[in-house]
Amino acid sequence: xxxxxxxxxxxxxxxxxxxxxxxxxxxxxxxxxxxxxxxxxxxxxxxxxxxxxxxxxxxxxxxxxxxxxxxxxxxxxxxxxxxxxxxxxxxxxxxxxxxxxxxxxxxxxx
Amino acid sequence: xxxxxxxxxxxxxxxxxxxxxxxxxxxxxxxxxxxxxxxxxxxxxxxxxxxxxxxxxxxxxxxxxxxxxxxxxxxxxxxxxxxxxxxxxxxxxxxxxxxxxxxxxxxxxxxxxxxxxxxxxxxxx
Numbered sequence: 001x002x003x004x005x006x007x008x009x010x011x012x013x014x015x016x017x018x019x020x021x022x023x024x025x026x027x028x029x030x031x032x033x034x035x036x037x038x039x040x041x042x043x044x045x046x047x048x049x050x051x052x053x054x055x056x057x058x059x060x061x062x063x064x065x066x067x068x069x070x071x072x073x074x075x076x077x078x079x080x081x082x083x084x085x086x087x088x089x090x091x092x093x094x095x096x097x098x099x100x101x102x103x104x105x106x107x108x109x110x
Numbered sequence: 111x112x113x114x115x116x117x118x119x120x121x122x123x124x125x126x127x128x129x130x131x132x133x134x135x136x137x138x139x140x141x142x143x144x145x146x147x148x149x150x151x152x153x154x155x156x157x158x159x160x161x162x163x164x165x166x167x168x169x170x171x172x173x174x175x176x177x178x179x180x181x182x183x184x185x186x187x188x189x190x191x192x193x194x195x196x197x198x199x200x201x202x203x204x205x206x207x208x209x210x211x212x213x214x215x216x217x218x219x220x221x222x223x224x225x226x227x228x229x230x231x232x233x234x235x
Contacts, residue, residue, distance in 0.1 A: 055221075
């Protein structure tokens, strides 16, 4: 099965900072990758799918890039509401349909 | 409003069973793959199971194979997760999620775009 790693696992940043999170897959997954944001006690929220497509309603300061085995989520100017945990997910395993998540990156206030 | 509402969680002893439900509204439930995702206390997200629109295909994470069964009733707009032989490590918040798909150049890109608020399952004696 495909494994995902994320780096860093924890990130301390200030409002206005540019933040980049990396997700690496154990084998090539083309662009079959999504990014989610989760705040404590809340359900995850889809930010990006197909590696770089911004979900409707998500602010344009979020962007995604990459293909194959290395992907990045970038927040161009961190806002107070962006402090959360971010997860990548691979959705390449159809028809087996096994959609693994990465371990998460927590973005905290510096 | 597009909505998913989970129910059925609770406290159960190791070895016991529980059936989770997820009620869908605001969209054509029968047109979508659906998923269960869980999150153990203080841990990350773990995909649990997927089911095709007509229930003909089902997929599970290895740790629940043979113990959990995903199913759906399109007439009732409902998704289910039957959990048997529960273990302490199954303790988690369980979310149901809608799997949407975009088609580009003959390629299908899936993503989980609608999530419920979750239901908590605690396995303990």
